[in-house]
């Protein structure tokens with residue numbers, strides 16, 4: 001965490017949330033790894049060490065899948081109040097792991113996306129999350145031959161998700177890792193942002209999905225510029241899971257300075 005905080009300050013970031021994965025799928029690589037007390041001990045250490053230099057938020061990227069609903073609910077009931085910011089992420093759908101490219105060999109993209117977006121909608125309705133992680137994540141793992149993904153293809157499928165988001169005061173992150181990875185665009189990209197804003201949504205956050213200090217802050221300035229061009233005036237900042245809008249123009253002026 002300390003290394004990440006130094007990287008954040010160097011990247012001109014003023015506020016960071018450590019959203020470690022909390023995984024509930026028993027066959028997942030990360031299952032059983034999360035140690036909440038160690039997490040909060042480390043967080044308190046960096047909060048002390050970087051006081052006045054960086055705002056450090058308690059966060060978690062909690063997996064959400066209807067087949068492990070009870071386990072996630074137990075975790076949330078016991079711990080939700082300790083976090084400033086929670087991301088709900090769906091990593092499995094259509095009988096497989098979304099980050100496993102062969103999943104897409106036997107199915108069309110829509111056969112994966114339709115059940116995936118139903119899971120996302122259930123995550124939104126759960127009331128446990130501030131933000132949904134990497135909304136169009138399947139595009140990151142599409143085999144090259146199938147990289148024909150067009151956001152317009154799922155526009156209709158997104159409308160009920162947006163409605164649920166707006167009714168439940170849940171937003172989504174612009175996950176900048178897609179810019180530096182195969183899709184070469186954020187997850188989601190500008191088209192989906194625009195449709196969400198047109199539907200009345202206004203709860204967007206930015207996240208770099210950094211699993212290393214090397215990528216902290218990566219893609220954030222260009223993402224803020226994208227949001228401005230999409231007519232999104234503010235991104236959300238969270239304390240105790242309550243969001244406050246921060247003007248994009250103010251952040252852009254900072255990053256230009």
Ligand SMILES: [Zn+2]
Pocket residue numbers: 061089091133134
């Ligand atoms: Zn994730």
